[in-house]
Amino acid sequence: MDWITTVDHKKIAILYLWAGGLFFGIGGLEAILIRIQLIKPMNTFLDAQTFNELITMHGTTMIFLGVMPVIFALMNAVIPLQIGARDVAFPFLNALGFWTFLFGGVLLNLSWIMGGAPDAGWTSYTPLSTTQYSGTHGVDFYTIGLQIAGLGTLIGGINFLATIITMRAPGMSFMRMPMFVWASFITSAIILFAFPAITVGLVLLTFDRILEANFFDTSAGGNSVLWQHIFWIFGHPEVYILILPAFGIISEVIPTFARKRLFGYSSMVFATILIAFLGFMVWAHHMFTTGLGPVANALFSVSTMLIAVPTGIKIFNWLFTMWGGQVRFTTPNLFAVGFIPTFTMGGVTGVMLASAPADFQFHDTYFVVAHFHYVIVGGLVLGLFAGLHYWWPKMFGRMLNETLGKWTFWTFIIGFHLTFFVQHFLGLMGMQRRVFTYLPNQQFDLLNLISTIGAGLMGVGMLIFLTNIFLTSRKPADAPDDPWEDGRTLEWTISSPPPEYNFKQTPLVRGLDAFWKEKTSGHKTMTPAEPVGPIHMPSATILPFLMSVGIFIAGLGFMFSRDDFGNAFMGFMFNNYLVTAIGLVITFGSMLLRSLYDDHGWHIEPEELEGR
Amino acid sequence: MTTAHAEGAAGNLPHEPEKATLEGRNKVLAFWLFLGGESVLFGTLFATFLALRNQTNEGPSANDLFHLPLVAAATFLLLVSSLTSVFAIQAMHRGKVTVLRNWLLVTVFLGLCFLVLEIYEFSVYVRHEEFGMTTSAFSSAFYTLVGFHGAHVAFGILWISVLIGQLARKGLTVVTAPKIYVSAMYWHFIDVVWVFIFTVVYLLGKVG
Numbered sequence: 001m002d003w004i005t006t007v008d009h010k011k012i013a014i015l016y017l018w019a020g021g022l023f024f025g026i027g028g029l030e031a032i033l034i035r036i037q038l039i040k041p042m043n044t045f046l047d048a049q050t051f052n053e054l055i056t057m058h059g060t061t062m063i064f065l066g067v068m069p070v071i072f073a074l075m076n077a078v079i080p081l082q083i084g085a086r087d088v089a090f091p092f093l094n095a096l097g098f099w100t101f102l103f104g105g106v107l108l109n110l111s112w113i114m115g116g117a118p119d120a121g122w123t124s125y126t127p128l129s130t131t132q133y134s135g136t137h138g139v140d141f142y143t144i145g146l147q148i149a150g151l152g153t154l155i156g157g158i159n160f161l162a163t164i165i166t167m168r169a170p171g172m173s174f175m176r177m178p179m180f181v182w183a184s185f186i187t188s189a190i191i192l193f194a195f196p197a198i199t200v201g202l203v204l205l206t207f208d209r210i211l212e213a214n215f216f217d218t219s220a221g222g223n224s225v226l227w228q229h230i231f232w233i234f235g236h237p238e239v240y241i242l243i244l245p246a247f248g249i250i251s252e253v254i255p256t257f258a259r260k261r262l263f264g265y266s267s268m269v270f271a272t273i274l275i276a277f278l279g280f281m282v283w284a285h286h287m288f289t290t291g292l293g294p295v296a297n298a299l300f301s302v303s304t305m306l307i308a309v310p311t312g313i314k315i316f317n318w319l320f321t322m323w324g325g326q327v328r329f330t331t332p333n334l335f336a337v338g339f340i341p342t343f344t345m346g347g348v349t350g351v352m353l354a355s356a357p358a359d360f361q362f363h364d365t366y367f368v369v370a371h372f373h374y375v376i377v378g379g380l381v382l383g384l385f386a387g388l389h390y391w392w393p394k395m396f397g398r399m400l401n402e403t404l405g406k407w408t409f410w411t412f413i414i415g416f417h418l419t420f421f422v423q424h425f426l427g428l429m430g431m432q433r434r435v436f437t438y439l440p441n442q443q444f445d446l447l448n449l450i451s452t453i454g455a456g457l458m459g460v461g462m463l464i465f466l467t468n469i470f471l472t473s474r475k476p477a478d479a480p481d482d483p484w485e486d487g488r489t490l491e492w493t494i495s496s497p498p499p500e501y502n503f504k505q506t507p508l509v510r511g512l513d514a515f516w517k518e519k520t521s522g523h524k525t526m527t528p529a530e531p532v533g534p535i536h537m538p539s540a541t542i543l544p545f546l547m548s549v550g551i552f553i554a555g556l557g558f559m560f561s562r563d564d565f566g567n568a569f570m571g572f573m574f575n576n577y578l579v580t581a582i583g584l585v586i587t588f589g590s591m592l593l594r595s596l597y598d599d600h601g602w603h604i605e606p607e608e609l610e611g612r
Numbered sequence: 613m614t615t616a617h618a619e620g621a622a623g624n625l626p627h628e629p630e631k632a633t634l635e636g637r638n639k640v641l642a643f644w645l646f647l648g649g650e651s652v653l654f655g656t657l658f659a660t661f662l663a664l665r666n667q668t669n670e671g672p673s674a675n676d677l678f679h680l681p682l683v684a685a686a687t688f689l690l691l692v693s694s695l696t697s698v699f700a701i702q703a704m705h706r707g708k709v710t711v712l713r714n715w716l717l718v719t720v721f722l723g724l725c726f727l728v729l730e731i732y733e734f735s736v737y738v739r740h741e742e743f744g745m746t747t748s749a750f751s752s753a754f755y756t757l758v759g760f761h762g763a764h765v766a767f768g769i770l771w772i773s774v775l776i777g778q779l780a781r782k783g784l785t786v787v788t789a790p791k792i793y794v795s796a797m798y799w800h801f802i803d804v805v806w807v808f809i810f811t812v813v814y815l816l817g818k819v820g
Contacts, residue, residue, distance in 0.1 A: 089638040154649060162642040166634065192645060196653035204660065204756065211745050213752035214669070215660065221667025221749035230656060588770075595774050598787060
């Protein structure tokens with residue numbers, strides 16, 4: 001109950017982590033099934049329909065329900081601590097964002113047991129995703145589930161923007177913010193300007209499928225390429241929503257374990273902003289083969305290649321940070337250092353794909369699959385591993401086991417390269433993506449076998465990580481405040497895990513890397529910016545949970561509104577939109593309650609603070 | 613009844629009560645950000661409409677359908693409602709709770725009139741012109757764009773009504789003031805979107 005009503009950013013972070021971890025596991029199992037099917041030519045382990053559902057759900061689950069929540073977990077856990085705040089700007093909305101994400105994810109995955117998962121690929125290209133070619137409710141689960149989950153993401157993005165703009169501790173100017181905060185700030189801005197586009201896209205597709213609208217139906221004047229434009233004007237910035245937080249994590253971990261200031265801090269900041277800006281300019285590089293014409297292709301090709309410049313700045317800055325530092329290869333730093341070459345390889349194939357004429361050859365082959373897995377797994381997932389190992393003691397008060405952590409790293413990264421490195425060559429040799437099997441004797445056999453073995457090894461790495469978490473959770477919570485001993489930022493100045501009010505007194509920030517600055521000038525603690533006083537806390541509330549339940553019910557009701565149930569009562573409830581109405585009444589009723597009954601929260605008094 | 617009490621409380625309020633607390637300032641800032649996102653939402657809807665506006669599938673076209681005097685009347689109502697919401701905020705800044713409430717009531721009333729006109733307009737199209745959601749790509753885009761705006765108006769009416777109720781229960785405080793201020797921002801935004809709809813959908817449909 002405590003977990004359902006909490007509005008504490010640290011607990012919401014843990015909720016995001018467990019929920020994201022669960023979906024990550026589901027997405028991982030789907031990946032393993034895909035790889036088992038492809039282990040040998042003409043395999044009959046899965047049929048084509050199941051394979052289509054698996055690849056669709058693997059992509060969708062991993063991106064929207066797996067890695068995004070883990071990013072949000074770290075952002076929730078770390079941002080308020082790094083900027084010296086007691087909470088986020090809107091604790092209530094923070095809880096609401098989590099619950100809408102969770103119920104959206106649950107709705108999407110219900111499709112497995114309610115008549116078939118979405119089967120049109122994670123991009124749901126029309127006309128493949130229209131009722132004509134995708135007749136089950138699968139794509140409805142996709143559009144409505146993602147709509148609900150996306151709502152949560154948007155709420156989270158706005159919340160982090162407001163938090164970072166207004167809640168920084170005294171003295172923390174924008175150019176003194178830790179890089180992870182900067183990365184999260186820019187990420188939130190991209191979320192704000194990219195997610196409404198997919199909201200509209202999903203609405204249009206829902207209307208086409210459920211209300212028989214004609215947006216993508218060419219026989220009634222619609223335009224099916226329109227979907228690709230809308231999808232990618234969201235979808236390309238989404239790539240940077242995913243990778244920028246990983247950049248932020250790497251920029252925190254490497255300086256800590258190199259015992260040096262991040263090289264080129266201000267160039268890192270501006271590179272991040274530039275990447276975000278360019279990220280919006282390049283969506284049509286996913287559409288070179290749709291016939292946009294040479295001028296459009298050339299422009300999008302050049303703007304795409306431009307992104308390599310700020311990204312290259314970042315890569316070199318990380319290398320220069322390590323240069324001459326006293327580098328310690330702890331588990332977080334192993335992941336961070338492993339990230340650099342792996343992500344760079346993904347970037348290089350990105351430039352290759354950005355060349356429009358070459359893309360006509362690479363398009364829809366395993367070369368593309370290899371490219372984006374190098375970026376998202378070799379970049380983001382390694383970054384998330386680095387961040388989780390780094391901040392685990394701060395989140396849970398327990399150090400993860402270093403030996404097991406190193407085993408996780410080596411099995412995972414070796415498995416990763418085994419899986420995806422060979423896929424570059426499979427793609428160059430012409431193996432198509434999204435096809436459920438292949439013919440023997442095309443020289444695909446051995447490389448696919450290697451790829452599947454690699455996927456298994458990545459699975460072993462995940463199991464070692466889970467074992468590490470399990471064993472760690474049985475140890476006493478005795479991590480020191482600054483467990484890595486070279487912590488540079490404000491989260492390491494308070495206990496692990498932090499008290500619910502985070503900072504007894506808001507700290508005074510006197511420079512970049514606030515805590516490091518105090519340490520190097522001989523202080524053990526931060527100088528407080530205020531006297532000890534009562535601390536205002538928001539009250540716990542069930543309303544965000546109820547609001548999300550309402551949206552969930554409304555979504556289900558809308559989805560089945562045109563079904564013939566062969567049951568008078570069910571037909572009456574769904575066909576007249578009564579279920580939808582009940583869901584909306586729950587949601588709007590909760591909003592009304594929230595509006596009418598102000599809850600002013602409560603205070604923690606100074607005596608209580610001293611008592612701890 | 614509670615008005616006297618509220619007037620008394622208003623006497624102690626700062627000049628801009630919506631920005632008196634960190635929470636209030638956060639609300640205003642976050643709402644500006646939210647409107648940024650809403651702009652992308654409507655921008656995408658407008659882009660979709662522009663791409664499909666001539667795809668009538670042998671059904672009625674914009675020129676056949678639109679009746680400018682009706683739309684002009686709706687536009688006038690909505691523009692005036694934006695003005696009355698400005699009067700409401702000015703009254704709030706002077707601490708005059710009754711005046712504030714009355715201007716909010718006028719705003720809600722004008723919004724309702726607008727919505728009635730829009731529902732009337734849609735019903736004429738559906739009944740007499742056989743122009744429904746499924747008629748053509750143009751019809752789908754039209755109902756989605758204009759309907760999204762209409763849904764925003766309906767939500768705004770509900771929201772401001774709840775705030776009027778809240779004002780009666782709790783009076784004007786540093787907690788209620790930011791909510792009223794933010795709802796006025798929302799109302800202006802809806803108004804601006806309508807100006808674009810008037811131009812891009814209706815005027816361009818008639819003469820473009």
